Amino acid sequence: MALSPLIDRTVVVTGAARGIGAELARELARRGARLALLGHEGAALERLAAELPTPALARETDVTDLTSLEAAAEEIRRRLGPPSAVVANAAVAEAGAFLDSDPAQWRRIIDVNLTGSAQTAHVFLPDLVRTAGYHLQIGSLASIGAAPMMSAYCSSKAGVEALTHSLRAELAHHGVAVGIAYLGWTDTDMIRDGERHAALHEVRGRMPPPAHRISPVPRVAVRLADAVERRRTAVYVPRWLRAVQVVRAAVPPVVLRATRRQLPRSAAREDMSPTGPLGGGGRADRAATE
Numbered sequence: 001m002a003l004s005p006l007i008d009r010t011v012v013v014t015g016a017a018r019g020i021g022a023e024l025a026r027e028l029a030r031r032g033a034r035l036a037l038l039g040h041e042g043a044a045l046e047r048l049a050a051e052l053p054t055p056a057l058a059r060e061t062d063v064t065d066l067t068s069l070e071a072a073a074e075e076i077r078r079r080l081g082p083p084s085a086v087v088a089n090a091a092v093a094e095a096g097a098f099l100d101s102d103p104a105q106w107r108r109i110i111d112v113n114l115t116g117s118a119q120t121a122h123v124f125l126p127d128l129v130r131t132a133g134y135h136l137q138i139g140s141l142a143s144i145g146a147a148p149m150m151s152a153y154c155s156s157k158a159g160v161e162a163l164t165h166s167l168r169a170e171l172a173h174h175g176v177a178v179g180i181a182y183l184g185w186t187d188t189d190m191i192r193d194g195e196r197h198a199a200l201h202e203v204r205g206r207m208p209p210p211a212h213r214i215s216p217v218p219r220v221a222v223r224l225a226d227a228v229e230r231r232r233t234a235v236y237v238p239r240w241l242r243a244v245q246v247v248r249a250a251v252p253p254v255v256l257r258a259t260r261r262q263l264p265r266s267a268a269r270e271d272m273s274p275t276g277p278l279g280g281g282g283r284a285d286r287a288a289t290e
Contacts, residue, residue: 005229007032010080014063014120015090017041018281019188020138022048023221024087029054031225036076036083038063039090040284055080062288063090063116069123082127085134085228088117088160092282093153093190095200096274105277106152112285113156118163125171132175134231136224137164139180141211144244145251148259149199149272168233177231181224182241185214190279198270200278206262210240 011028015021016037022044025035029052037045038061045058057079059072076083091113094105117137128135143161146154161180168178185191185204191214194200204212220237227235236242244251266272277286 004031004033006085008034009084010034010036010076010082011085011087011228012036012038012076012083012120012124013087013089014038014061014116015281016048017044017284019190019279020183020186020217020220020224021087021089023217024089024224025056026052027218027221027225028228029056031229033085034080036072036080038069038072040281040288063088063120064111066119066123069119073123073127077127082130083124083133084128084131085136086120086124086128087136087138087224087228088120089138090116090120091138091153091156092285093150093194093278094275094282095149095153095194095197095203095278097149097199097272098151100272100274101152102274105274108285108289109152110156110159113153114159114163117160121163121167125167125176128176129171129174134177134179134228135167135171136228136232137161137178137180138224139164139182141182141184141241141244143180143182144241144248145255147203147255148263149203177233179227179232179234181227181235181237182245183215183220183237184241185212186220186237187214187216188279190281193279193282194275197275198266199272199275202263202266202270202272206258210238213238 011033013021013025017039035056037058042060049056049058061068061072137160140157142154142157164180223237
């Protein structure tokens with residue numbers, strides 16, 4: 001930790017109550033950072049803040065609510081100092097056929113994952129300009145190649161990739177570095193919940209190795225913390241995802257060939273109904289908006 005550039009720096013993590021966000025906060029704190037933890041589930045955020053070895057602020061915040069984000073940013077600046085890094089991690093997902101989806105829930109996924117990421121950047125980028133800081137957007141394998149049965153999630157993750165590229169070009173002359181993390185399947189409660197539903201289990205299960213493998217959250221968190229320390233332009237977890245980036249133009253035809261026959265067969269024997277919001281984070285988001 002003595003060598004970490006994060007010592008006594010303020011880092012904001014959205015979607016910090018559980019999963020990747022919570023474990024990343026722990027890893028960043030071990031490296032000496034002060035943490036601002038944003039998300040739903042205020043009690044979980046408070047418990048996480050209490051366990052961290054460095055100063056931490058827990059703030060219940062909806063990234064789709066610009067007023068809430070701005071109020072959180074003011075409190076962070078006052079109590080922890082201006083952020084030197086921001087990790088836009090908040091995301092929700094559901095699986096199911098587009099034609100069967102609830103339009104309101106489809107829009108909500110776009111709103112949280114894409115609009116919420118954009119608003120997070122908009123609120124905190126003035127701080128990053130001031131500190132010559134770093135913004136890390138959490139993307140996905142879905143940013144590179146869309147999968148069936150997850151149209152809203154894939155659309156949102158393709159969108160945040162484009163947002164990242166735009167921001168990187170706009171902010172380079174300010175000394176702000178902007179990166180994106182391409183993550184494969186990760187052992188969060190979102191994915192574990194999805195595995196109980198045929199709609200998502202089929203998507204993952206039909207992928208060829210190693211694409212279907214699930215990475216442990218602590219391993220992902222270490223790689224993301226390394227990216228924050230080193231201000232990476234891109235980080236791939238697992239590392240082989242970098243190869244998919246090189247051949248991404250070939251991904252849609254491969255997906256089409258693999259699914260055009262298998263999906264009807266799966267639908268004939270399994271309940272492929274939409275899953276609804278996945279994991280505790282998805283349920284917390286629904287509860288907060290009802």
